[in-house]
Amino acid sequence: MSYPSLEEKLAALKVSEPTAYERSCLDAVSPGDYEIGVQRTADILDEGYEVFMRSSRSQMGVAGDSIVAMFNAQGDLVNASAGTYLHAVIPPIVIKYILKNFQENPGIADGDIWYTNDALYGGIHNPDQVAIMPVFFEGELVAWTAALSHTTETGACEPGGMPVSAKSRFDEGMNLPPMKIGHDHVLRHDVIEMFAAFGLRSETSVTVDLRARCTTADRVRVRLLEMFAREGKDFVTGLFRRMLIEAEQGARKRLASWPDGVYRCATFSDSAGTEHGLMRNCFMTMTKKDDTLHLDFTGTSPENGSSYNAHPQAVIGHLANYIYEYVFHDLPISSATFQPIDFEFPPNSMLSPAPNAATSCAVMAATGAMSSIANCVGRARFGTTEWRQVTASLGNGGNASVLAGVSQWGMPFADMLAYTINTEGQGARSHSDGINAYGFPWCAFGRAPDVENMENELPMLVPFSQHWPDSGGAGKHRGGVGTAQLWVTHHVPYVVFMSIADNSIVQTPQPLFGGYTMCTCPGLSMEGVDIPELLRAGDEGTLDLASLLAGKYGGQIVSETYARTARPVMSDQVITLGISTGGAGYGDPLDRDPQAVEKDVTDGLISDWSATNVYAVRFNERTGRVDPEATTAFRREALAERKARGKTWDEFHEGWSQRKPPEEVLGLYGSWPDAAVVNPLMRM
């Protein structure tokens, strides 16, 4: 076997040395032509992204949780259109692997279609799959194109591609190392059959998404060839190299203004698959020096025997989500922007597990890294003129639910419900609240499907969707709230339901500068509810989360962790309550404008309880409006109470340093409190 080592993967992320020919082509790109050329690459990629969404079948593909990218001949990422930044910086690992290992046998030729979904070789997790095509111009390899997206079926031990009960990679269904699945511009029929077999639970989405990736990579290839023919090889070659040079300069310039120093963040989670236990799911030490960043994950809990592990490049992919949304938002999506960033991963941690580890829920394992980077960068950046870009962490809950079975149209299906994941709250911003139901932290541009679309595609009814009060972290600026949506099986005898998440016992994101983070998310279903009555209330618009939790429609609430293994739900029964996390809060809640608190209550974004107890706002009981004088007095009192009850550092540590969480919840943690590996993990 020759899967790339960690060192090889990290090296592949670095931009290749320009060849003498590339250097000579730089002069072919004059100012003006350069900007037009950059825009042409963006236009080509945007067209590809549109083709991708329109030709995909799975909910996430249709929602645009995808990326389309182009690379130079050496495999450096030059530009991309997204979708999701998750896949932004890591495809070069795969292309450089193909270039290194398969030049002779099977050879790299015009019309090839290459493919992989194996995180061991450079992906995120096996539902995330990429089609890659070399671009040959006048017989010479001049570029590469790629299309990546998430398909919700891999033939694993549970439906949906992200089995929470997987113990090793051998429970995760299809894992393809980089391989040639088509030649001469034709996708091999025996390969399509293999995908259909692995995708038996949801054959159409698996095979249609496969074709969508290939056709998208090919569209970009065709458009690039037109560009080569029109502008000449020297120009496009020079353009690509200049784009890499300028992107790197832009990234370095941005980092240079932040104060040098060390910034840290510790985050925690509560589960590895179906096993509950406290984990330090990220301990990030970010060292900023001149125009470079060094990210060290030492102190992150050990790898575990579930699928909640992430290979290092998958972690880097998750960091790209935040970095392209908030830091390099105005730079091209390019290998070069990550050139000034180096990484260190402790071996056998949950962010650098052994090759046989299950990693299909890597997106869960990496939530700590996603949250920590927002926190560390926020601290490094607030003291600069870029302070307006500082935000508290996004929700990063990723509460993903999967439905499978046979649809009302007689079609086998297994799909992820894109609504919940695509409506999380944004982290509160340094100058304003986070956006409510802003989107998917893994894919800023992913769209929540319409209810009508969901009810048409899947055998279910959606009696209500709403903003979820108190789900955004409190603060001077409030985290955006998430959503709640109810699902009821309909039209079919039963569906199979499962759910992927943690965050039912503790929340991972840390808040920023004195705010609070979001509350935890239980996995809720209802037994014995009066469904006709509930649907009537839904039609009338009186059905909401509060009335449901208050038991207004009878029956019993069943509360579990949000992560649940696959189970059948019979017709006209509540499947579950889908809830998405809000964003983390920013700043002292006592600093929040009382009028904004009043508006939040009116808009149903926070409860009366929070207005009084967290924001210390007093209302005129008769009018229901803020009482400014009473609020000022109440807050003054609250500030004084803090000073009276707060302990000094030394006083506090007398008691604190003697304590420890219960031994029975530390089984996944590693050594206390350093989270180092204690016992090597045995996998079958």
Add this chain to the structure above:
Amino acid sequence: MPNTIHVAEYLDLDVDSERWHCHSCGQDVGDARDNYKKGLLIHERDPGEVHPPLIDGEFTFAPNPEWIRILEFYCPGCGRQVETEYLPPGHPITHDTEIDLDSLKRKLAAGELRIDEHGKLEVAT
């Protein structure tokens, strides 16, 4: 104009004296080469006081208080909540911001960086 950077919502860094100050009330909160949290007051809370349980049972919308606590850090001058951290009981408090003062002073003196009128750093052009 004092050589002061507004480094966090509620923290100023006085570069010359190497001291942290509360941005709201000006209170001195300690040596800028040390963890600013050492100069703040600390209070521990059950997370359910901020995120109340909404239903009965084991999973209630409130974080489990045996697993995680909220630490609140207050300015001893004005009581502002300068920071919060969600930590398991007994877990070391994070030293989250450790600015390299020598590098900062060197870059300011060399004119590589400057502090604008709002106390924000920028690359001098």
